[in-house]
Amino acid sequence: MSVIGIDFGNESCYVAVAKAGGIETIANDYSLRATPSFIAFSEKNRILGVAAKNQQVTNMKNTVYCLKRLLGRKYRDPHVQQELQLLPFTVVEEKGGNIGIKVRYLNEEHTFSPEQCLAMLLTKLKDISANALQTPINDCVISVPSYYTNNERKALLDSAAIAGLNVLRLMNEPTATALSYGIYKQDLPNPEEKARNVVFVDCGHCSLQVSAVAFHKGKLRMLSCSSDPHLGGRDFDMLIADHFCKQFQTKYGIDAKSNPRAFIRLLAEAEKLKKQMSANSTTLPLNIECFMNDKDVSGDMKRADMESLAQGLLQRVEQTLKQCLTQSGLDVNDIHSVEVVGGSTRIPAIKGLIERIFNRTPSTTLNQDEAVSRGCALQCAILSPAVRVRDFSVTDVQVYPITVAWDASPSGESAGEIEVFPVNHAVPxxxxxxxxxxxxxxxxxxxxxxxxxxxxxxxxxxxxDIRPNADGKPQKVKVKARVNLHGIMTISSASLFEAKETPEPETPEEQQAAKGGEQQQETNAEQQNGPQQQQPNDVDMDGQQQQQGGAAPEVGSGSSWTKRISAWFSGEAAEKDKKKKQTVKSIELPIESLTFGFSNVELNQFTEQEFKMIASDKQEKERADARNAFEEYVYELRNKVSSEDELAPYILEKDRTSLVTRLDDMENWLYEEGEDCHKQVYVDKLASLKEIGDPVHSRRYEHETRPGQVEEFARSL
Ligand code: ATP
Ligand code: MG
Structure with missing residues (x-):
């Protein structure tokens, strides 16, 4: 069983695997390390990854991308509406305000959720990995932007579940990058020494994330993490494309924005030009043939032009860099180095800003494209028992403050709310x-x-299931609020502490029995949770860090709450009746969660649908392979029987002529009624053709190998 890490990027995905010898990046079916985050639909099958991006211009309506921007959001979300202006495929509002992606697939109209579409991409990545590693893939760690909310994280987990992936952790991208930096560093400070503070800047296709991380031997602690979710390479492409759109309007009288296909082509050229400008400061050309209305277009740009177009974007980069520094509480001189990752940090103006703000040249210790996936694979290896790897403790932060509110109760408790997890609070x-x-x-x-x-x-x-105690009074209920390893906030458990008065045991045996589990357990629980004992960072029983402390509904009346607690446990009741002793029983309470995400029934239904689509794609692939194999044999045999250097000498002329005629007929058939047959038709036709072709091949083989064998036989005598 292999453990993998997936960097789910806006532009492309990378998959890394943790092996005994280290971390490797897995190449896809096109021998490329990056798999575009694209999926497409056709009348015969789904097209995923590289092939999907390659056919985008000819199948715009049915090619889906930018799922990372749609996941876990509602149709009317202004950010979604803004995205939709850039996306050429059809998105509709579904039940509950959810997003539906409408495509033509298998000659029918289908509406898929973003989660389902992402599941298709994950299925592809799983398949690529299983083929490369020749093992089934199950456990993985998938990256998410640090600014992803609960809904987006849950949506991603749903996608993974549909794709049959077991996600050991959703890992924030900056944290994954930091892990891939820290785990190989041999010279990190000892625990008692000053931390090594490193800033990581990741500017990708659609977003910018800047993080400050404190490293010690064997551990990292995220200090702060700032981001601009709407600032990435795509925004630079857009500015360049807009600039040329205006230019083409005046120069050629064409409006590229009126033609989505032309605009996509222009964007692709703008991206190419942008990359060239990163390496070159001279004026560079942009040429597109047959752009619109059969017109060829051309223009040029130099780096300085692009930088002045992008002033607004660069200012926002500066703000985000400064925000991270301020939030981390670090002085620039406390920073050991600034590491850059993500494709867009190759833009010289971004590097220049980093240099100016942090007063040092940005380092490129890490593989800029693969650091996130490698960090995920390392984390997966640390979490999974399947692979042995050096342990490394990772303390992350969550970037939005979380408040929990409760209703007033009919029995008199007032309503209230409390900020349970402030900004940049440690996670899990x-x-x-x-x-x-x-x-x-x-x-x-x-x-x-x-x-x-x-x-x-x-x-x-x-x-x-909360009930009053025997006296009809409220009972103590403890609720666990948790931000888990995935960065998902949940109320994970609730217990009722039911106090009962029992007669004081008389005999030593009875006294012994009274000291049993429940009493001990409750005492422990109370010791851990009394408001007097706020001890952050203890470790609770499931290995998570836990901060003790209580929040009573009567917020603002902490002293009365303290009094009630102490009255409960100081044995005042026992004072009154020496013959009675109080025992407290903890009862697990059922919780009904009403949160974002699919129900199990829906997940099962989507998983089944995904299975069917996988089976149908497999069938289509086998059919296409059978057709290709037949087509290839037809061409190859015809070429060979027509060549004196190949098979022509091994077939009688009259047989050769009729065979060539038959092969010509077969070729014609393949492009007419034979275009779209069932796999078995091609298999049968290939078999019947081989009955004629193979004997010719074997005559040549015998002729060419027998003399050698005869000589060898002669020598052996
Ligand atoms: P995100 O992190 O937003 O999810 P991603 O991880 O898919 O996206 P990356 O692969 O880090 O993104 O970066 C892709 C972006 O980097 C693209 O916009 C691409 O144009 C840009 N890029 C790649 N190389 C260069 C370069 N040499 N100069 C400028 N930009 C570049
Ligand atoms: Mg990225």
Whole structure:
């Protein structure tokens, strides 16, 4: 079983595998390391990765990309609406405001969710990996932007589930990059020494992420992570393309924006020009033949022109760099180095800004394109028992503050809310919240502060089966709020602490029995969670970091809460009746989660649909392979029987003539009624042709090899 890391990029995906000898990047079916994040649909099959991008210009409506921008969002989200202006395929609003991608597939109209479309791409990556490694693929770590919210993360997990991938961790891209930097560094400071602080700048196709990370031997801690989710190479391409659009309008009187196919071609040329400008500061040409209305177009640009066009973008790069520095609390002199990754950090103006702000030349220690996937593969190896790798502790941060709110209760507890995870809080992390309730209640979590999403809601959790105690009073309920390894916030468990008064045991045996598990367990729980004992960073039982501390519904009346707690456990009740002892029983409570994502039923249905599509693609591939094999044999045999140097001497002339005629007929058949037959038709035709062709081949083979054999036989005598 192999463990892999997937960098799911806006432009392309990389897959790395952790092996005993180190990390390797897997090449795809075109022997390329980058697989474009493109999927396409045709009347016969789905086309995924390289092939999908290659056919985009001729199949624009059915070629889907930029899924990373649509995942987990609603159709009416302004960011989605902005994306849609750039995307040539059809997107519609589905039930619940969700996004539907409408395509023609197998000669029918189909609407797929972004999750399903991404599952198709993941299926392809899984297939590429399984073929390259010759093992089944199951466990993986997939990268996500650090600015992804709960919904986007859950959507990605749903996609992975549909593709049959078991995600051990969704890893923030900057964190993956930092891991691939840290794990091989032999000279990191010891725990008692000052940390090595490294800044990572990743500017990709659609977004910019800047992070500050503190390294010690064997561990990394993310200090801060700033991003601009709308600033990447694509935005530079767009500026260049816009510039030429205007120029072509005046120069040739054509409006490239009115023709999506022409505009896509222009964007591709703008991207090429942009890359050339990174290496060259002289004026460079842009030429496109037959651009629109049969007109060839041309123009030129030099790096300085591009930089002045991109002033606005570059200012935003500067802001993001500075924001990360401020949030990290580091002084520029505390920074050991600035590492750049992501394709767009090759733009000289971006490198220049980094140099100016951090006062040092950016380093390129890491593989700029593959660092994220390599970090994911390393993390997967660390988490999976299947591969042995040096351990490295990773403490991440979550970038939006999270608030949990609760309703008032009929029994008198007031409504309230508390910021449970402030910005840049360590992840993974669990916190216990304590309530006093006698009936079910609801918790709501949302992002507070400004986030680039219209909907700040994370989810709703109904804590069920709460009942009053024997005296009809509220009981203590502890709820665990958690941001898990994937960076997903959830209410992961809830317990009711039911206090009971039991008679004081009389005999030593009874006394012993009374010291049993429940009493001990509750004492521990209380010790951990009393408001007096705020001890961050202890480790709880499931290995997650946990911060102790309580949040009572009566926020702002902490002292009365403390009094109630101490009254509960100080044994005041026992004082009153020496014959009674209080025991506390913890009862796990059911939680109903109302959060984003597919239900299990839907997931199963989509998984089944994906299976069917995989089977249908496989069938189509086998059919196309059978047709190709037959076509190839027809051409090859005809060429060979027509050549004196090949098979012509080994077939009688009259047989040769009729065979060539038959082969010509077969070629014609292949391009007419034989174009689209069932696989078996080609297999049968190939077999019947081989009955004629193979004896000719074997006559030549015997003729060419027998003399040698006769000589050898003669020598052996
Ligand atoms: P994202 O990180 O936004 O999800 P991604 O990971 O797919 O996207 P990368 O592969 O890091 O993106 O970078 C792709 C971008 O880098 C493209 O916009 C590409 O044009 C740009 N790029 C690649 N090489 C160069 C270069 N030499 N000069 C300028 N830009 C470049
Ligand atoms: Mg990237």
């Amino acid at each position: 992390f669990s916190k216990m919240l304590t309530f006093y309730r006698m009936e079910p209640f609801t918790l709501r979590a949302r992002y507070s502060g400004s986030i680039p999403y219209p909907d700040k809601e994370i989810g709703k959790w109904v804590i069920k």
